[in-house]
Amino acid sequence: MRTPVTAPEHVAGEAAGAQRPPRRLPFWVDQRLGLLVLTVALAALFGVLRPAFLDQRLVLFPLLREISTLTVVALAQLAVLSVGHMNLAVGRMAAFGALFAGLGYDRLHLPLQLGLLVCLFAGAVIGGLTGWIIARTGVSSFVVTLAMDFALMGLVSLLYSALTENAAFTTRPSGLLDLRSASLADICVGRVCGSPAVPQMAQFTVLALVGLGFLYTRTRMGRELLLTGANPKAAELSGIPTGRRVILAHSLSGLLAALAGFMAAVSTGTFRASIGDDFMLPSFLGAVLGGTLLTGGVVCVVGALLGTSLVAVIRKGLDLLGVGLESLNIYLGCVLLLALSADRVRAVVSYRKVVRST
Amino acid sequence: KNSGADTGTRAPATGKSGTGSAELADGSGVKVALVPGGAHPYFQPWKAAGAAAKKEYGLGGVTFDETAEWDQQKQDNLLSTLAARGYNAFGVFGVSPTDINTTFEDLRSQGFAVASLASCPAGPTDKADFCLSTDVEVAAYKAARAAIDAMGGKGTLVHLTGNNVDANTQLRIKGVAKAVKETGGKVRLLQTITDVDKDLQTAQKAVSDLLAAKGDRIQGIVTTAYNPAVAAADAVRSSGSAAKVVAIDDDAKILGAIKDGSVAATVVQNPVGQAEVGTWALALLQTKQCAMRHPGQTVDSGSFVVTKANAGTYDAARKARTEQLKKEFADTLLVCE
Amino acid sequence: MNDVLLEGREIVKVFPGVRALDGVGLRLTAGSVHALLGENGAGKSTLIKVLTGVHAPDGGRLTWRGEEVRLRSPLEATRTGIGVVHQERNLIPDFSVAENITLQSPPARRGFVDRGAMSAPALRCLAELDLDLDPLRPVRELSVAQQQLVEIAKALYTESRVLLLDEPTASLSPREADRLFGVVRRLTARGTCVVFVSHKLEEVFALCDTVTVLRDGRSVLESSPLAGHTHDDIVNLMVGRAHTATEMPPRAPDRTAAPVLALDGVSTADGHQDVSLEVRPGEIVGLYGLVGAGRSELVKAVLGLDRITAGEVRMHGTPVRIASPRQALHDFGIGYLTENRKEEGVFLEQPIHRNITVTVWKKLAKALGYVPAAEERQAAQDLVDRLGIRISGLEQNAGELSGGNQQKVSMAKWLAADTRLLIVDEPTVGVDVRTKHAFHRLLWELAGEGLPILLISSDLTEMITLADRVLVMADHRIRGEVDNDGDYERMSGRIIRIIHDRALPAVTTEREAE
Amino acid sequence: MITINEYGARTSAALRRFSRSTTTTLLCVTLGGYLALGIASSGEFFQGPSVRTFLQYLATPVLIGLAQMVALCVGQLNLAVGALGGCTACLMGVLMADGGVPAPIAVAAGVLTAMLVGLVTGVFIVATRINGFIVTLGVMTILLGAQYRLAGTRTVDGYSPALKELGRAAPLNVPLVFLTALAVAGLLAVFLYRATAGRRLLAAGGNPLAARLSGISTDRQIVLAHTLSGLLVGVAAVTATASLPGVNRSVGGDWLLPSFAAPIIGGVGLSGGSVAVFGTVLAAFVMRLIDAARAQFSLDPSWVNFLIGLVVLGTVVGGRVHQTHLEKRGKAHGRTPPAPAGRGPTADATLPNAGGGQ
Ligand SMILES: Nc1ncnc2c1ncn2[C@@H]1O[C@H](COP(=O)(O)OP(=O)(O)OP(=O)(O)O)[C@@H](O)[C@H]1O
Numbered sequence A: 001m002r003t004p005v006t007a008p009e010h011v012a013g014e015a016a017g018a019q020r021p022p023r024r025l026p027f028w029v030d031q032r033l034g035l036l037v038l039t040v041a042l043a044a045l046f047g048v049l050r051p052a053f054l055d056q057r058l059v060l061f062p063l064l065r066e067i068s069t070l071t072v073v074a075l076a077q078l079a080v081l082s083v084g085h086m087n088l089a090v091g092r093m094a095a096f097g098a099l100f101a102g103l104g105y106d107r108l109h110l111p112l113q114l115g116l117l118v119c120l121f122a123g124a125v126i127g128g129l130t131g132w133i134i135a136r137t138g139v140s141s142f143v144v145t146l147a148m149d150f151a152l153m154g155l156v157s158l159l160y161s162a163l164t165e166n167a168a169f170t171t172r173p174s175g176l177l178d179l180r181s182a183s184l185a186d187i188c189v190g191r192v193c194g195s196p197a198v199p200q201m202a203q204f205t206v207l208a209l210v211g212l213g214f215l216y217t218r219t220r221m222g223r224e225l226l227l228t229g230a231n232p233k234a235a236e237l238s239g240i241p242t243g244r245r246v247i248l249a250h251s252l253s254g255l256l257a258a259l260a261g262f263m264a265a266v267s268t269g270t271f272r273a274s275i276g277d278d279f280m281l282p283s284f285l286g287a288v289l290g291g292t293l294l295t296g297g298v299v300c301v302v303g304a305l306l307g308t309s310l311v312a313v314i315r316k317g318l319d320l321l322g323v324g325l326e327s328l329n330i331y332l333g334c335v336l337l338l339a340l341s342a343d344r345v346r347a348v349v350s351y352r353k354v355v356r357s358t
Numbered sequence B: 001k002n003s004g005a006d007t008g009t010r011a012p013a014t015g016k017s018g019t020g021s022a023e024l025a026d027g028s029g030v031k032v033a034l035v036p037g038g039a040h041p042y043f044q045p046w047k048a049a050g051a052a053a054k055k056e057y058g059l060g061g062v063t064f065d066e067t068a069e070w071d072q073q074k075q076d077n078l079l080s081t082l083a084a085r086g087y088n089a090f091g092v093f094g095v096s097p098t099d100i101n102t103t104f105e106d107l108r109s110q111g112f113a114v115a116s117l118a119s120c121p122a123g124p125t126d127k128a129d130f131c132l133s134t135d136v137e138v139a140a141y142k143a144a145r146a147a148i149d150a151m152g153g154k155g156t157l158v159h160l161t162g163n164n165v166d167a168n169t170q171l172r173i174k175g176v177a178k179a180v181k182e183t184g185g186k187v188r189l190l191q192t193i194t195d196v197d198k199d200l201q202t203a204q205k206a207v208s209d210l211l212a213a214k215g216d217r218i219q220g221i222v223t224t225a226y227n228p229a230v231a232a233a234d235a236v237r238s239s240g241s242a243a244k245v246v247a248i249d250d251d252a253k254i255l256g257a258i259k260d261g262s263v264a265a266t267v268v269q270n271p272v273g274q275a276e277v278g279t280w281a282l283a284l285l286q287t288k289q290c291a292m293r294h295p296g297q298t299v300d301s302g303s304f305v306v307t308k309a310n311a312g313t314y315d316a317a318r319k320a321r322t323e324q325l326k327k328e329f330a331d332t333l334l335v336c337e
Numbered sequence C: 001m002n003d004v005l006l007e008g009r010e011i012v013k014v015f016p017g018v019r020a021l022d023g024v025g026l027r028l029t030a031g032s033v034h035a036l037l038g039e040n041g042a043g044k045s046t047l048i049k050v051l052t053g054v055h056a057p058d059g060g061r062l063t064w065r066g067e068e069v070r071l072r073s074p075l076e077a078t079r080t081g082i083g084v085v086h087q088e089r090n091l092i093p094d095f096s097v098a099e100n101i102t103l104q105s106p107p108a109r110r111g112f113v114d115r116g117a118m119s120a121p122a123l124r125c126l127a128e129l130d131l132d133l134d135p136l137r138p139v140r141e142l143s144v145a146q147q148q149l150v151e152i153a154k155a156l157y158t159e160s161r162v163l164l165l166d167e168p169t170a171s172l173s174p175r176e177a178d179r180l181f182g183v184v185r186r187l188t189a190r191g192t193c194v195v196f197v198s199h200k201l202e203e204v205f206a207l208c209d210t211v212t213v214l215r216d217g218r219s220v221l222e223s224s225p226l227a228g229h230t231h232d233d234i235v236n237l238m239v240g241r242a243h244t245a246t247e248m249p250p251r252a253p254d255r256t257a258a259p260v261l262a263l264d265g266v267s268t269a270d271g272h273q274d275v276s277l278e279v280r281p282g283e284i285v286g287l288y289g290l291v292g293a294g295r296s297e298l299v300k301a302v303l304g305l306d307r308i309t310a311g312e313v314r315m316h317g318t319p320v321r322i323a324s325p326r327q328a329l330h331d332f333g334i335g336y337l338t339e340n341r342k343e344e345g346v347f348l349e350q351p352i353h354r355n356i357t358v359t360v361w362k363k364l365a366k367a368l369g370y371v372p373a374a375e376e377r378q379a380a381q382d383l384v385d386r387l388g389i390r391i392s393g394l395e396q397n398a399g400e401l402s403g404g405n406q407q408k409v410s411m412a413k414w415l416a417a418d419t420r421l422l423i424v425d426e427p428t429v430g431v432d433v434r435t436k437h438a439f440h441r442l443l444w445e446l447a448g449e450g451l452p453i454l455l456i457s458s459d460l461t462e463m464i465t466l467a468d469r470v471l472v473m474a475d476h477r478i479r480g481e482v483d484n485d486g487d488y489e490r491m492s493g494r495i496i497r498i499i500h501d502r503a504l505p506a507v508t509t510e511r512e513a514e
Numbered sequence D: 001m002i003t004i005n006e007y008g009a010r011t012s013a014a015l016r017r018f019s020r021s022t023t024t025t026l027l028c029v030t031l032g033g034y035l036a037l038g039i040a041s042s043g044e045f046f047q048g049p050s051v052r053t054f055l056q057y058l059a060t061p062v063l064i065g066l067a068q069m070v071a072l073c074v075g076q077l078n079l080a081v082g083a084l085g086g087c088t089a090c091l092m093g094v095l096m097a098d099g100g101v102p103a104p105i106a107v108a109a110g111v112l113t114a115m116l117v118g119l120v121t122g123v124f125i126v127a128t129r130i131n132g133f134i135v136t137l138g139v140m141t142i143l144l145g146a147q148y149r150l151a152g153t154r155t156v157d158g159y160s161p162a163l164k165e166l167g168r169a170a171p172l173n174v175p176l177v178f179l180t181a182l183a184v185a186g187l188l189a190v191f192l193y194r195a196t197a198g199r200r201l202l203a204a205g206g207n208p209l210a211a212r213l214s215g216i217s218t219d220r221q222i223v224l225a226h227t228l229s230g231l232l233v234g235v236a237a238v239t240a241t242a243s244l245p246g247v248n249r250s251v252g253g254d255w256l257l258p259s260f261a262a263p264i265i266g267g268v269g270l271s272g273g274s275v276a277v278f279g280t281v282l283a284a285f286v287m288r289l290i291d292a293a294r295a296q297f298s299l300d301p302s303w304v305n306f307l308i309g310l311v312v313l314g315t316v317v318g319g320r321v322h323q324t325h326l327e328k329r330g331k332a333h334g335r336t337p338p339a340p341a342g343r344g345p346t347a348d349a350t351l352p353n354a355g356g357g358q
């Protein structure tokens, strides 16, 4: 600091000295905690109703595998939501990435890891291209990604039709099937093995979570992404290269979408055109439930995991209870809305408590 | 009240007519899950057929669960959930024909009996115990033949079908192409319109646009997906076009259209037979009473062209086919102790 | 006449972590102008929001003409007869001026708005402020000051018995402010009570009859006649101890040094013609003009936000083309404090520490772009202390701060950035007296260390306190230059003359052309 | 006070503003596309039956676009558009076919139900303060379940022939359903641009805080917007029921994306406060043109999707280039205000050097 300013001492003193209650709301007001509690409570409820819910291999393993994939999908959306944009082409970017992986395995006989890299690269490139168009033209991301969705939808199915017989690459590199069914039980340290409930595919999700978490909470890039989302004008005037941040966010989104596409392909077995068809709504649901704002500037990386888990747990529970299709969706919607309302009540009550204690 | 349920009034319990050794000894330990890819009128007869089979053979349980919602990952999840709920024999319509073998392998490796019903895995191998389904390509071929016949052997044909990037759709396209080719140029395939099975409105829009643009040039429409079939029947009637429509399946709506003449023919499959024979064979396999002679074998459950002439009688032919199927299983396909 | 219209007793308002109002009393009598004073964050705006039904009080009583009232919504307050101009501008950007003015009760016939009948009252309210605006223009096209005036016109539209004005003059130049005072006097003559919040004490003493002073959410002086207090009394009450503006050490910039920034015959796409100016190291150059003179626009063009169509911009003697504020900051070290803090200055939904350190992350970043949280917080805390920003924690969202404190946050970012040229646009809008002094001193000392500063301000006193020389701008051109001799009367005379000599006809034609 | 001169200036300013707006672009695209199609089909496309088919399928996209627009204008999203429409259609179909309810009553019941669902959604959002995105998603799930319950997998078609007649009727080859949609659009335009209630809706969307401070209850506006959105979806469902061969669970399945695409392409922002009734209608036209072209040229859907995507992306980029070009030219005359500061086009009269005092 260059200039010693006659600091308005008493204000400074007061801010430091007078023991004001900490501004941060206590942890139990946190929305994330609410989600966690809800998820656990529902899981416990289902566990009691149907002890089979806790069957590690038949229930928890597939459940966690689905959560793993969908969390990455939600993270792909979260990346663009952070700059206040949307990516309606998540699903198609996933299919696009998976196409390249499949092609690599089928034609070039790439090893598993290399194919994954190709897939991620393709996703990042297509995402980056989308971001570039948005940044250069200033047209709403909604319109651009929607157009991109159409373009990719056409392109992917054209390519699959041209390159394959059944609209799918069925060649499987060695290791793919293991990855699909391997759980932590296959990893042993000495005599202690992991839980058979946790799929090894979750490693990608954990990596994505940690990576994004680090990005958004610890690094300059992440902060700049958030500020770009919070107020693009002010960000530009504060010297943030908003255009480049938009591109970054979109290529990150493309990369994560491609990762999700890869994971979906691995968990079902082949690389096909219909991968990602159903990604759009879960991507928003997971991110928004987890506390990420649609308007940009606020993201919650763990929230994406929690939000996705909540929905997946409800669904799984209903499946286990044998609820047929004629009621499944009705219950799913009701349970979700009721659970969230209950959480709101909790949040309001605890907020009031904080206010009263001031 | 579901469409097609009326066709589900099954033959009496002549099911035990298999050779002695293929008689199910004790089915109480068998719980069969019939899992379609999602909600679709085609699968509705499975429900009744499954329930009847349960009663007839004294199975531990039969369930019909369509919550897979046309998503392979959801279906995989559903299957393992069903396994956790104690089901040990599965009749599955795989959402994605290219992926379903992996799922079958999973189930098989856990000691469950698995049948691929109503659709076979794509490619030469089948990891299920057996596949009992309509031969999709043959059915499409038959439909196209029916359309060509209705058109009088010449003219222009349009093919309406579902999701382009689905292995079964590709088979259907092949089947139709084959029939057209056989006419030696007398019939021309004007266009194959894919991806119009998502919803009724899309299908209707596509058909109307087609008729508006090229209506006078089209003599026949063959549909191999449900919504386009409904839409085409209606559009042809209301636009006064002379095109002959060949539909698929036999829900009440389509049968009505056959009767009033707006649909020339429909190709019906044999869902009842699939569920009934499939359940029975699954029970035999699951109790280890029998084994497949050639695991992974494909059995055609039959497809039938229905026109106004045989609208009242085709069901009998179908039932006969079901009986025959059962016999085939008992005599040649299964080896029993 | 001495009938009390609105009275509040022991009013309490609590936000999580802050007791914004902690037992405040206030008595408003008809026909008076009541000053509400206090430092930034003292609770003035909060009090006004409680009085107008925006916030429900957590304690205390309100009486309207002796009867207890509960104001549950802004609408109820309006119905009761309380009008208000809030500190932050609150207009519907896509609506026209007329529609914004009449928003509270649009003229309507059978449920349909009557656009024809809308213009007349709107024009009447605008005319009271001597403001000639096309009532059909969407407000998003107006400048900050014009929007502020529309906001005031909006309050005039609902003829109320009590009118609360929260820093209405903050972004107005003296001319507009004078017109506003005329309106206030007319209103009080009609028996209205006007509450006036301002940090410009000269205005307060010129206009007000009674005064309430808040400090830390408590009223330290309640509805007492202003005549009995001196300027210093009031300041001391606000600050809570004896406060005197310290003299600033003399500073003699080198008039011969090579200019850091020079504009030479610059014309812009926005309409500036042939603008030339130079800023030398250690010099504070003032850029004065009436609202709409195009000062902010000029600076934005230099920063690459608008196109320069002719002329040359030189940094340290070399001609440059600046493409973006980012380039300006990172390549040339130019910091720009915007006049529009709400939209361009602060990130309302972001924590304070991010708001402040946004310009220094690049410097703080380690490998992989890792920004150590501790260092970041330290940097932010330093500035918070230095500028005396009143916050309850660095995690607080900037949007929850009082207006003046937001302005400080907006400023702090540029102090953190260690710039080599500072452009400040209306730096002390809404900042309280003491902090304003601190700001001035800070700028002064920065200049003393050799930092060139371009100061844009509509506050003539500020201009005369700080600037070495004042460039006068009107109608998108530089009309003249005045060397600052520190004498307010003389300086203001000369500046006004320059503006009026040439610009007045142009300014009015601009308005009439609509 | 307003001289002719001023009046002229004002009109020309308004005209200029209009000529640069999205609506004009869309108008040009619509007319150009229509002409091109007509020429390509050697005039067939202008003939009665073709026009009729073209317009017949415009009703639904226009109505659902408007329904979404109403939600967007208060800054909300309505994800339940498709599910609500499908469910209402099935409800009406089932009431008439199975319940034997006369058509007018069934239609009224359907529209009222849709409106009621909108109302409940709005009240729920306001009462719980849960993100509208999540709530409408939940409602969507519930309605999907309800639709399945109602219709199962069959196609309900045994209902009022009179209603179907109306749905097909096309005096002078202009289908009634299309006229209905246009009438609704007209009414909505009057409501939003002229009615006090409509203005309040827009005010609340444009700046919720400002609206609140001006005595407008934003909560009430949110409820109103959802109710209105429900009503419009109800009308869309009626037109669908009337013109479809029957209703089944697939009805409404493809409404969600088009409902967003129409208003957003038409120039409505996602952040609220803006509406473009005419733009939305035109955008629906443009999208319908694509369908028609697809049938006309016997295009493979994959190619169509691919080309649509590319064309839109190309237009976006090209349009931007064109605009930059325009701006440069405009600015040389010192006319157009800067774009980057996020300002709309300004009447040039505000600039000081715009000539001529009086
Ligand atoms: N919505 C809110 N949430 C939390 N704290 C708030 C909120 N609004 C105001 N505060 C706090 O209340 C206190 C008083 O703020 P207020 O805006 O009334 O100050 P002020 O006197 O108007 O200051 P200024 O002169 O800067 O406008 C401040 O500490 C501020 O941070």
Ligand SMILES: Nc1ncnc2c1ncn2[C@@H]1O[C@H](COP(=O)(O)OP(=O)(O)OP(=O)(O)O)[C@@H](O)[C@H]1O
Pocket: C140, C141, C142, C143, C144, C145, C173, C289, C290, C291, C292, C293, C294, C295, C296, C297, C339, C458, D337, D343, D346, D350, D351, D352
């Ligand atoms: N948001 C806007 N949209 C359109 N025109 C604008 C906008 N803001 C300002 N202008 C125009 O630009 C010109 C100069 O703007 P501005 O009022 O900011 O200049 P200034 O000299 O910086 O005045 P101030 O005293 O307010 O800082 C004015 O004629 C004004 O009408």
Ligand SMILES: [Mg+2]
Pocket: C044, C045, C046, C087, C166, C402, C403, C404
């Ligand atoms: Mg204030």
Ligand SMILES: [Mg+2]
Pocket: C295, C296, C297, C339, C425
């Ligand atoms: Mg300015």
